[in-house]
């Protein structure tokens with residue numbers, strides 16, 4: 001199974017100049033890796049999700065490289081156009097050449113009150129425009145402490161169940177167009193990480209739950225996110241239940257990001 005390492009740049013970097021420098025560094029390091037190993041991350045798909053203002057430029061710059069480009073979110077209101085000030089649709093994202101979007105990141109759930117209903121709408125719009133979806137789920141510290149992790153994840157995964165119930169025709173392609181990213185909220189940007197065996201057991205539960213929705217979804221890609229860095233990536237990559245990583249802070253430096261990708265490329 002191919003691994004995925006995805007850089008969520010969030011509201012970074014501050015300037016287009018810094019975006020250019022990061023892309024220069026990424027492309028140079030990819031070329032060096034290719035020269036050394038003769039294959040360019042053959043077992044790991046790399047993707048970056050820049051801030052919306054930078055998305056078109058980053059996609060244009062990466063279109064002839066193996067690196068894919070994703071949005072961090074899309075409009076829930078309409079898949080195409082409309083009077084929705086401040087929003088950007090799935091169609092507009094696809095039109096600039098991006099092929100994926102992140103949805104349901106805990107920062108969006110927290111700061112924008114994104115409910116399961118809204119996320120189902122967004123997921124439907126994304127898939128209608130042929131965008132793949134990286135769907136983020138995860139529990140808070142309080143929920144983790146109260147041992148509610150699996151209950152919380154089950155509730156968040158009802159969005160996928162509702163999608164399948166509404167559009168069973170998606171089942172044939174869903175496992176290649178939907179990726180689940182398990183990101184415990186308490187591990188994001190904190191330097192605190194669950195143990196690999198905890199993540200592994202949680203991923204096993206996620207995969208079993210998806211298989212209960214439909215047998216064909218048993219092999220869905222499940223990534224771990226939350227304080228993944230160049231030092232701990234190897235340990236996550238060694239576990240067969242962890243199909244890759246969704247990386248925040250460490251994706252803003254080419255060296256640490258590609259070290260993580262290399263760990264999952266093995």
Ligand code: 13P
Nearest residue numbers: 008188189226227248249
């Ligand atoms: P950090 O890697 O900075 O903890 O962020 C994880 C994340 O939220 C990726 O979506």
